[in-house]
Structure formats: C-alpha cells, structure tokens
Amino acid sequence: MFKRILIAEDQETQNISLQKTLAELGAAKPEYVYYCDDALTWIKNAVKTEQPYDLLITDLYFEEDHNRQKITGGTELIKAAKEVQPDLKILVFSGESKTAVIDMLFKEMNIDGYVRKARHDGQYLKLAINAIHNHKKYLSPDLKLARKENNSHDFTDLDIAIISQLVEGTPQKNIPYYLQENNIKPSGLSSIEKRLNLMKEVLGFSKNEQLIAYCKDVGII
Amino acid sequence: MFKRILIAEDQETQNISLQKTLAELGAAKPEYVYYCDDALTWIKNAVKTEQPYDLLITDLYFEEDHNRQKITGGTELIKAAKEVQPDLKILVFSGESKTAVIDMLFKEMNIDGYVRKARHDGQYLKLAINAIHNHKKYLSPDLKLARKENNSHDFTDLDIAIISQLVEGTPQKNIPYYLQENNIKPSGLSSIEKRLNLMKEVLGFSKNEQLIAYCKDVGII
C-alpha cells in the first residue's frame, strides 16, 4: 500500500474522514493540509529530502479566506505538483459532477482517479486507492451513469459572451459594440438574435428569462 | 450533553466525520441513517418507545438513487419530524450558503442551528452542539459575515409569483391572467410593471435578465 499520502482538502470534516478512511485501508498515516499552497510546499520538500509522496488526494475548489493563496484551486495545484514530481499519483475528491470538467482532468491533467463526494464516497475512495495502487485509473460509478443529459446545447464562447452581457444589463442592441471591442465575431445584431433564438429553440424556451435561469442552474454563468 | 442524537446525511464520509466529531464532544454514540425516510421512521419509533432523540443533525439535500423516498430533502424531513416530536432540537449541516434559504429555516422551520460545510466546520459543529444544548441558537460565523447584504429587497409573494412566471416563459402581458386565477392581487399589468421596476431599482438593475440571475444567485427561485 501507499506509504506517503498527502491530503489537500479545506473542509475540516472531510479532511478528517479522509484520514480515517485511509487508516481503515491500512495505508500509512497520511499527512494533510488545508491550503493548496501548503500542499505544494510539502510536495517540494518531500522531493527535496528524497522522500516524495506516493499519492495526492485533493479537492477541486477551495474557499478563500484571510490567507491569500497563490494557488486557488485543485486544478492548478495538480499542474504545479506534476511539474515538481511528474510521477505523483493524483486522486481528485470533489463534489463536481460536470463531465466536461472531469474529462478535462483525466485527459489534460492526467489524473489517476476521481471520486465524487456523494452517497457511497467512502467505499469508492477505498476502491480508487486500491486501483491507483495497481496503476489503474478509477472513476466512481455514480459518474459513469450520469451521461443522460440529452437535449443540452453546446454553448460557444459567443453564446456565453451574449448571455453574460444580458446578465450585466447590457441592452441587446448594444451588445454588438461589446463584441467588436473584444474581437468576438460574428458581432452583428442579427447574429446575436439568431444565436439567442437557436439557444432558446434547442432548450424549448421562448423568453430570455428562461434561458438565464437555465444557465444559472447548470452553472454556465 | 445530549444522550440520543440522530444523524441524517447521505454522503458516507460526511456521516463518518459527524460521528467522530460527536464522539470527541463526549456525546453518546450517535445513530445515523442515509435516507430521510429512515430518519423519520427512527424518530417515530423513538417517540413510541418513549426514548425520543434529543437532537437531529441533518443535511438539506439528499441525492436520489434506486431507493425511492417519500421525503426527498432536509426541509421536509424537519417539518415531518417536528410534527412527530415538536421539542426535537434540529441542527442543519449543509453546504448551502444562500441567506434566503437559511433565513427560511430559522424563521419558518424554527431550527436551532446551522453549520455550513466549509473550512472550519468541525469546530463550528462542536460550538453549535454546545450552544443548542444550552438552548441557544447557533449560526456558523462564515455565514454571519455574508449577512451584510446591503441593498437587498424584501421579495413579496407577488414578486416571487411574477418572477416565477417570467422564468416559466410567460409573456409579461399574460401574467395578469395567471395572477387572477391564483387570487393574487394586485393583478393589473401596470402593477406588475411597477413591481418589476421597484425590484430592479432597489437592486440597481435595468433589465429583467439581471433580476433573474440575481434571484437564482440568492436562491429565491
């Protein structure tokens, strides 16, 4: 089993239960930090003293507080950690369920496992750690199923820009100016109308208000 | 200290750390369930056998799975539990941070404490349980700060009805019919316009889209 494990998780109770879960697995007593910057420092020191960590378990989103951090999120931490120690195994433990985010982690960040904070997360953590120890990838099963969203629209940068401007209060007729200044094209008013219509049609809406509410719900804005 | 505590929390690791936190406090070994329906059943049985619980610690949002539940969320659980045992103390432990939701819990559900799942939640849980044991209310400090929302608007039932209709896609000019059918008055189109203007003015907005986004953010809809 892994000998040196580092936990990066800001939520105190989650951090505690991670430690306990690892203890049940027979892993060595893990070390743990509450901030990303600390995590990177510890990883660097461990490499320097030639006792590097075997596994990093990290959350994705950390809350800001009075301690200003250079690294503010799990993704950046992973990237920085991989630069220091490319062979470090990474297990992400987060509430995030959007497939776009998780796919990116596996493909671009090359993480080794993802467990979502959800009903059976304790069991899945154990399975994940075992799998990773055997040099396999792991994804918690509640996410493998979650691919049923069907009539969702692929929001382009343009779409998001338009919606963001609406949420900012920009009148529709003024959005072309904004798009031109930010070199987003197309920028014509008709194109904006067309794009809004397309989004609403695909999602079965008739008014902008519905679209805004939907985007808020799924976290696009 | 409390003698009988019930934990309702679907996330396995959170459930574990709650148990551990209570153990550190010197509370009796708590009982725990992963579903709201189970929680209510246990509360009922405890009342029936005249060994009622002293404290219920519950999450707000539970995930659906193959076990179909009658009670799907913490708020409904609290309501049902209070009917069975009105003097049951309630501590809500959830990630929710929207003031509208939390205010509702204290005012309408008459809960005794709220701790947000966040950085120092372990410490706050202990403080909360002690406070509740001394018949005081408790709110975790990370939320007290967020309460300084300044130019917030008191949303009336009418306001919420109007906004809900907009989110449903009802054209503004048709909302009067809806209001009349639901015996909400005033129902005139001018009143709706006036109300929308008031809301937007107070919050410094100019367009409905901004208002919808704001309401989504603070959890009014």
Next chain:
DNA sequence: AACTCTGCTACGGTTTCCCGTAAGAATAAT
C-alpha cells in the same frame, strides 16, 4: 356623507425586441 389618502388599473406614446427577408461577404467546390 364628503373628504383625503393610498393603491390599483387603464390608456397612449416611445423604445426595445422579435422575426422574416434579402443583400452582402467569406469560404469551399468545380
């Protein structure tokens, strides 16, 4: 009962948005 005060509603003018059509630009195909 007459009066004020307050709040709801109805009406009209202006602006914005909606939507279809068609002209223009850019890219691809022959």
Next chain:
DNA sequence: ATTATTCTTACGGGAAACCGTAGCAGAGTT
C-alpha cells in the same frame, strides 16, 4: 475564375415591453 454554399449583416414591419399620466375604487377620517 466562376459557381455554390454558408455565414454574416442590414433593413423593416409588427409585437412586446417600458414609462408617464390619469382615472377609479376602497379604507380611514372628520
């Protein structure tokens, strides 16, 4: 180079939303 295709933009009529004004109904006061 010419044609085809696709994408972008411009224009104009009609609908909806916006905004100020004025009339109307009910509650309370004298």
